[in-house]
Amino acid sequence: MFGHERSITQIKYNREGDLLFSVAKDTVTNVWYSVNGERLGTYNGHTGAVWCVDCDWDTKNVLTGSADNSCRLWDCETEDNQPYLTVPCSDHKITSAVWGPLGEFVIAGHENGEINQFSAKSGEILKKAKEHTKQINDIQTSVDLTMFISASKDNTAKLFDSTSLDHIKTFKTERPVNSAAISPIMDHVVMGGGQEAMEVTTTSTRIGKFEARFFHAAYEEEFGRVKGHFGPINCVAFHPDGKSYSSGGEDGYVRIHYFDPQYFDFELEA
Amino acid sequence: RAPVTDQHVMEWVGGVIQHSCSSPLTLLLHFSELLDDILREKPQEADGIDSVVVVDNVPQVGPERLEKLKNVIHKIFSKFGKITTEFYPDADGMTKGYIFLEYASPTQALEAVKNADGYKLDKQHTFRVNLFTDFDKYMNISDEWEAPAKQPFKDFGNMRHWIEDPDCRDQYSVIYEAGERTAIFSNDAKEPITVEERARWTETYVRWSPKGTYLATFHQRGIALWGGEKFKQIQRFSHQGVSLIDFSPCERYVVTFSPLMDTKEDPQAIIIWDILTGQKKRGFHCESSAHWPIFKWSHDGKFFARMTPDTLSIYETPSMGLLDKKSLKITGIKDFSWSPGDNIIAFWVPEDKDIPARVTLMQMPSRQEIRVRNLFNVVDCKLHWQRNGDYLCVKVDRTPKGTQGVVTNFEIFRMREKQVPVDVVEMKESIIAFAWEPNGSKFAVLHGESPRINASFYHVKNNGKIELIKMFDKQQANSIFWSPQGQFMVLAGLRSMNGALAFVDTSDCTMMNIAEHYMASDVEWDPTGRYVVTSVSWWSHKVDNAYWLWTFQGRLLQKNNKDRFCQLLWRPRPPTLLSTEQIKMIKKDLKKYSKIFEQKDRLSQSKASKDLVDKRRAMMEDYRRYREEALKIYQEQKSIRLELRGGVGTDELDSNVDDWEEETIEFFINEEIIPIGDL
Numbered sequence: 001m002f003g004h005e006r007s008i009t010q011i012k013y014n015r016e017g018d019l020l021f022s023v024a025k026d027t028v029t030n031v032w033y034s035v036n037g038e039r040l041g042t043y044n045g046h047t048g049a050v051w052c053v054d055c056d057w058d059t060k061n062v063l064t065g066s067a068d069n070s071c072r073l074w075d076c077e078t079e080d081n082q083p084y085l086t087v088p089c090s091d092h093k094i095t096s097a098v099w100g101p102l103g104e105f106v107i108a109g110h111e112n113g114e115i116n117q118f119s120a121k122s123g124e125i126l127k128k129a130k131e132h133t134k135q136i137n138d139i140q141t142s143v144d145l146t147m148f149i150s151a152s153k154d155n156t157a158k159l160f161d162s163t164s165l166d167h168i169k170t171f172k173t174e175r176p177v178n179s180a181a182i183s184p185i186m187d188h189v190v191m192g193g194g195q196e197a198m199e200v201t202t203t204s205t206r207i208g209k210f211e212a213r214f215f216h217a218a219y220e221e222e223f224g225r226v227k228g229h230f231g232p233i234n235c236v237a238f239h240p241d242g243k244s245y246s247s248g249g250e251d252g253y254v255r256i257h258y259f260d261p262q263y264f265d266f267e268l269e270a
Numbered sequence: 271r272a273p274v275t276d277q278h279v280m281e282w283v284g285g286v287i288q289h290s291c292s293s294p295l296t297l298l299l300h301f302s303e304l305l306d307d308i309l310r311e312k313p314q315e316a317d318g319i320d321s322v323v324v325v326d327n328v329p330q331v332g333p334e335r336l337e338k339l340k341n342v343i344h345k346i347f348s349k350f351g352k353i354t355t356e357f358y359p360d361a362d363g364m365t366k367g368y369i370f371l372e373y374a375s376p377t378q379a380l381e382a383v384k385n386a387d388g389y390k391l392d393k394q395h396t397f398r399v400n401l402f403t404d405f406d407k408y409m410n411i412s413d414e415w416e417a418p419a420k421q422p423f424k425d426f427g428n429m430r431h432w433i434e435d436p437d438c439r440d441q442y443s444v445i446y447e448a449g450e451r452t453a454i455f456s457n458d459a460k461e462p463i464t465v466e467e468r469a470r471w472t473e474t475y476v477r478w479s480p481k482g483t484y485l486a487t488f489h490q491r492g493i494a495l496w497g498g499e500k501f502k503q504i505q506r507f508s509h510q511g512v513s514l515i516d517f518s519p520c521e522r523y524v525v526t527f528s529p530l531m532d533t534k535e536d537p538q539a540i541i542i543w544d545i546l547t548g549q550k551k552r553g554f555h556c557e558s559s560a561h562w563p564i565f566k567w568s569h570d571g572k573f574f575a576r577m578t579p580d581t582l583s584i585y586e587t588p589s590m591g592l593l594d595k596k597s598l599k600i601t602g603i604k605d606f607s608w609s610p611g612d613n614i615i616a617f618w619v620p621e622d623k624d625i626p627a628r629v630t631l632m633q634m635p636s637r638q639e640i641r642v643r644n645l646f647n648v649v650d651c652k653l654h655w656q657r658n659g660d661y662l663c664v665k666v667d668r669t670p671k672g673t674q675g676v677v678t679n680f681e682i683f684r685m686r687e688k689q690v691p692v693d694v695v696e697m698k699e700s701i702i703a704f705a706w707e708p709n710g711s712k713f714a715v716l717h718g719e720s721p722r723i724n725a726s727f728y729h730v731k732n733n734g735k736i737e738l739i740k741m742f743d744k745q746q747a748n749s750i751f752w753s754p755q756g757q758f759m760v761l762a763g764l765r766s767m768n769g770a771l772a773f774v775d776t777s778d779c780t781m782m783n784i785a786e787h788y789m790a791s792d793v794e795w796d797p798t799g800r801y802v803v804t805s806v807s808w809w810s811h812k813v814d815n816a817y818w819l820w821t822f823q824g825r826l827l828q829k830n831n832k833d834r835f836c837q838l839l840w841r842p843r844p845p846t847l848l849s850t851e852q853i854k855m856i857k858k859d860l861k862k863y864s865k866i867f868e869q870k871d872r873l874s875q876s877k878a879s880k881d882l883v884d885k886r887r888a889m890m891e892d893y894r895r896y897r898e899e900a901l902k903i904y905q906e907q908k909s910i911r912l913e914l915r916g917g918v919g920t921d922e923l924d925s926n927v928d929d930w931e932e933e934t935i936e937f938f939i940n941e942e943i944i945p946i947g948d949l
Contacts (some may be wrong), residue, residue: 145906174815218893269883
């Protein structure tokens with residue numbers, strides 16, 4: 001779907017999965033019907049690139065974070081908005097964050113590859129994990145919030161337990177991973193990435209060859225790829241029912257893919 | 271140097287006492303004390319002894335010709351400085367044949383030694399000139415010969431250990447992490463087996479010796495050689511700032527080059543070392559390392575040669591001296607190379623006034639010219655030897671008379687035939703690459719201009735003809751890589767051509783496979799010709815650094831990503847120990863051996879599958895166990911979750927059906943216009 005002038009930074013399904021929110025560097029936030037890709041509405045108001053988006057559990061409010069140093073809380077239906085919070089920058093800036101299973105702590109990924117658990121009440125660090133060697137680009141939880149997957153510039157994505165921060169699995173590629181998500185119904189994870197724009201020194205003949213990669217969560221082996229984007233993939237997300245997934249790219253496109261029956265029957269020999 | 275005797279010294283001293291002169295020498299009065307002093311003490315600047323030279327092989331003359339002799343000597347030797355004293359010892363009315371000369375300063379005496387030693391006065395008299403102080407040094411050498419201390423035996427183990435791998439796996443070196451790590455792997459078709467891995471093993475890159483015995487690493491202070499089963503350090507060569515090396519084909523010598531260490535007196539830019547003893551054999555100056563190796567070795571390591579303006583210098587081993595003690599004067603020599611099969615040098619000189627350009631084949635050490643070929647209107651020549659020395663191809667770029675453009679001919683010299691006949695192949699387009707089949711009589715040429723690049727294959731037949739077997743047009747290729755065993759080859763479009771690959775079987779000139787390794791910068795065949803590695807080096811492309819393993823037919827076996835992968839080099843194999851008869855026998859019984867190997871392969875394949883399946887089963891069990899634990903806790907927390915959302919269950923998508931709103935959405939699928947006839 002085309003609805004953004006510039007590269008997509010994040011996409012999120014609401015809890016039931018009927019809506020898909022997308023934000024991009026063009027300061028615009030869009031919401032789409034995930035069943036047919038029809039755009040429902042747009043939230044305008046940010047003055048800088050919007051980097052992240054999330055909606056609450058009953059799809060009443062939408063929260064966006066932007067490079068204009070503000071978080072905006074929007075009413076989903078009315079496109080009304082009030083500036084909610086302005087967050088100043090600091091060292092080892094936080095590049096991604098998710099809630100813990102019961103809202104008692106926040107799990108944050110940092111520019112230097114660290115992952116920390118911050119108490120939601122006191123703000124102090126409860127647990128630390130330093131498994132990645134470069135910036136964390138994205139953190140997404142499993143549907144039951146018991147685990148999360150971190151996508152890093154160090155060419156890997158890693159699966160962690162949310163409560164203990166134990167490192168469970170690693171998925172290796174040869175490109176920086178920009179985003180990763182855990183399937184709600186299968187033992188699969190999907191990853192999207194690509195080289196940074198700065199590092200592309202030659203004209204690539206591989207038009208349309210940036211791929212989303214699927215790995216088996218238990219075996220850590222790649223079993224499939226989906227082509228289609230014309231640039232690096234910045235964000236991936238599974239539909240809450242696990243029957244489809246979406247990807248947003250540097251090319252400004254959001255792509256929604258429905259899995260064919262073979263996907264659900266596929267098994268690696270064990 | 272001239273023989274040293276006490277006689278010389280005593281003569282000289284005696285002579286000095288007789289000679290009346292106001293030089294510092296006359297301070298020495300007593301004969302015996304004098305002798306002791308001189309023989310015992312080290313010469314010092316103040317003594318003046320450093321300014322004295324002894325000249326041997328001087329003509330023995332009677333008093334009537336003495337004046338003339340003195341004039342001649344004076345004329346020759348005053349070139350180096352001011353002669354303050356001269357002494358001509360005599361006996362029985364004739365001069366003895368050696369003289370002493372004192373200069374005003376020690377440096378002048380040194381000049382005399384440097385320049386006059388070896389001076390040919392006439393047929394019978396060649397001067398030998400030495401510093402007097404050298405006599406002292408040599409006479410102090412003890413008469414007793416002391417055997418050198420016994421060095422403890424350094425056992426490096428079996429230096430050919432890798433060849434004994436029961437599954438015939440070849441090794442290769444990999445440099446990655448931008449040079450921080452170097453590893454040696456054993457090539458197994460399934461996945462590489464790590465043999466050795468070290469951090470900072472080399473500071474820049476590595477090189478294997480020609481027969482695979484040694485691995486050379488580079489360091490600021492010099493190079494190191496490693497080998498044996500455990501890659502222990504075999505030898506170290508100190509050469510500050512070394513940047514380039516070259517091995518002799520026999521692995522006896524290694525040549526190192528450093529741009530830093532060169533002084534006029536002590537040539538140190540290029541050093542040749544004896545690998546087994548670690549000794550420095552000889553040093554050379556070097557103006558420019560642009561065309562390394564500067565010294566080219568003959569195939570058997572007996573000779574090495576280099577080219578300087580108008581000169582070809584050939585040296586022999588192990589003396590490291592010039593062959594026949596002189597270099598070859600070849601005016602205008604542009605390039606030369608050794609035959610890889612015989613001690614023959616090919617070189618070419620460009621046109622000189624009315625003398626046409628020509629290529630010459632010269633036998634060593636006899637220096638006999640085996641073949642000379644004149645060439646006309648030559649712009650440039652390149653020499654390409656076939657790997658066994660069976661053929662030489664000279665690529666000649668010419669501007670034919672009356673035209674402006676440059677055309678290329680290949681002059682093919684048939685080395686194994688009497689009188690070395692030459693056949694010419696004319697090429698209509700510009701040449702991008704040329705390569706001989708390593709042990710055969712075919713060659714491949716890439717010609718044309720992008721995007722119309724063509725690959726042509728020629729066969730040099732016994733009947734004097736050179737046949738064009740096949741031409742493939744519109745190829746994405748800029749490099750040719752023959753298998754070291756011949757017959758198979760890879761045409762590659764490296765770097766700017768984005769890694770296009772074509773695997774060719776030249777026995778019938780078919781394309782076995784066309785593939786791509788995006789941005790590949792290098793192609794390396796293993797020494798047996800079974801495998802090909804294509805790689806993307808971090809040195810030329812900063813992303814996707816990896817090496818891929820293919821079969822010789824172009825079937826991709828492995829993709830090995832390595833963080834900041836830089837270089838892969840196969841370890842060369844030593845020449846086979848089998849005789850041609852034995853090889854014939856094996857080829858005859860090949861079917862028998864194939865059966866055994868196929869069975870082995872099948873077993874290892876199923877074992878691999880079994881290993882993989884077992885591994886997966888174990889991983890799944892662990893994972894399931896972890897998930898069960900997590901789920902248990904999740905269930906236990908259900909009540910807390912309900913509370914957090916005001917009693918609304920959100921664990922499942924359909925936890926709250928009552929809350930669902932039904933909405934009907936219409937969306938456009940298709941439009942079809944059906945004309946309803948004319949009404």
